[in-house]
Amino acid sequence: MTPVGGFGSGSRSPTLRYRQIDLASRVEGSTPHMLVAMLYEELSVVLDVFARAIEGDSRRIIQQHERADSILHALEAGLDHVGGGELALSLGGIYRQMRRRLLAARGGDCAALAEVRAGVKSLAAAWSAIA
Numbered sequence: 412m413t414p415v416g417g418f419g420s421g422s423r424s425p426t427l428r429y430r431q432i433d434l435a436s437r438v439e440g441s442t443p444h445m446l447v448a449m450l451y452e453e454l455s456v457v458l459d460v461f462a463r464a465i466e467g468d469s470r471r472i473i474q475q476h477e478r479a480d481s482i483l484h485a486l487e488a489g490l491d492h493v494g495g496g497e498l499a500l501s502l503g504g505i506y507r508q509m510r511r512r513l514l515a516a517r518g519g520d521c522a523a524l525a526e527v528r529a530g531v532k533s534l535a536a537a538w539s540a541i542a
Contacts, residue, residue, distance in 0.1 A: 444541070447489065451535035454482045458528045461513075465521060476517045479527075483510050505530065 441449065461475035487506040490499040509527045516524035 443489075444538075447486065448535070448538055450482055450486055451531060451538060454479060454486075454531050455528070455535065457482065458524065458531060461516065462521075462524055462528070465516070465519060465524065472517055476513055479513055480510055483513075502534075505534070 457475050457478045461472065461479060464471035464475055483506045487503050490503055492499045492503075495502075509530060512520075512523040512527050516527065
């Protein structure tokens with residue numbers, strides 16, 4: 412299984428290996444709230460790379476779409492539908508809509524990608540304000 416960030420244990424780049432170790436240590440000592448914040452942070456990075464890839468790197472578009480989709484699935488899977496009530500239900504709908512818009516972005520719809528990026532930025536800011 413590849414860790415978040417897409418780097419396998421066989422990675423030969425010292426920079427990538429450092430990032431993998433740094434991420435693992437951050438995850439180990441994190442609360443559930445901090446883990447969600449890290450997912451939003453990683454999703455923002457992925458969407459930035461996705462935006463640059465739309466300018467002509469179709470292979471990278473596919474990779475970044477898959478990474479972003481996986482993160483959105485993880486965020487949705489982590490929702491507490493019992494204790495979270497309407498908020499969990501609303502966030503689930505937002506994450507599903509973001510995944511639909513990412514499909515449009517994968518097809519070259521820059522406005523759809525901008526919409527998702529703005530939504531993630533807004534959610535991340537709201538999430539950090541809760542802390």
